[in-house]
Amino acid sequence: xxxxVLTPDREIFKGSINSVKxxxxxxxxxxxxxxxxxxxxxxxxEVTLVTAAGNHRxxxxxxxxxxxxEEAGRKITFQIGGGFIEVLNNEIALLVQGVxxxx
Numbered sequence: 001x002x003x004x005v006l007t008p009d010r011e012i013f014k015g016s017i018n019s020v021k022x023x024x025x026x027x028x029x030x031x032x033x034x035x036x037x038x039x040x041x042x043x044x045x046e047v048t049l050v051t052a053a054g055n056h057r058x059x060x061x062x063x064x065x066x067x068x069x070e071e072a073g074r075k076i077t078f079q080i081g082g083g084f085i086e087v088l089n090n091e092i093a094l095l096v097q098g099v100x101x102x103x
Contacts, residue, residue, distance in 0.1 A: 001033050003049065003092040005099075011066065012099050013049060013076065015056020020092060021048040022085055035087050042083045042096065049076045061102050078102040 003020060005013040021030045023045025031038075053072040060067045081098030 001031075001052070001090040001092060003094060005047075005049075005094040005096065007096055007099050010059060011057070012059045012078070012096075012102070013056065015058075016052040016054045017056075017092075018050045018052045018073075020050075020094070021046075022094070023047070023080070024085075031085070031087055031092060033090060035090075037089075038085070038087045040085050042080065042085060044081050045079070047078055047080055047094070047096070050074070051076065059099075059102060061100075076102065 001017055003013065003017050019030055019032050021028060023043045025041045025043050051071055051074045055068060055070050057066045057068055058076060078099050079101050080096040083096030086093045
């Protein structure tokens with residue numbers, strides 16, 4: 001699966017993942033490979049990505065720039081202030097507000 005995580009002012013993550021867990025407005029849920037198409041609103045909370053093999057780009061808060069990485073199985077977590085997720089044909093768009101504490 002491929003995901004792009006965007007805020008109104010920057011790209012936070014782009015690359016291949018094994019899963020993503022998000023804070024849906026009706027409760028937390030996880031998206032895995034071949035998930036049914038969905039569009040959902042998100043509440044404030046934690047997002048967790050698990051990277052897949054291959055290159056990905058992640059925003060580094062310390063440097064203020066995107067960093068190229070290649071670490072399969074790495075868990076990347078961050079807090080959001082709400083947003084939306086769209087899943088279609090193993091392509092995920094995560095549009096969020098106020099990303100902080102990227103780990």
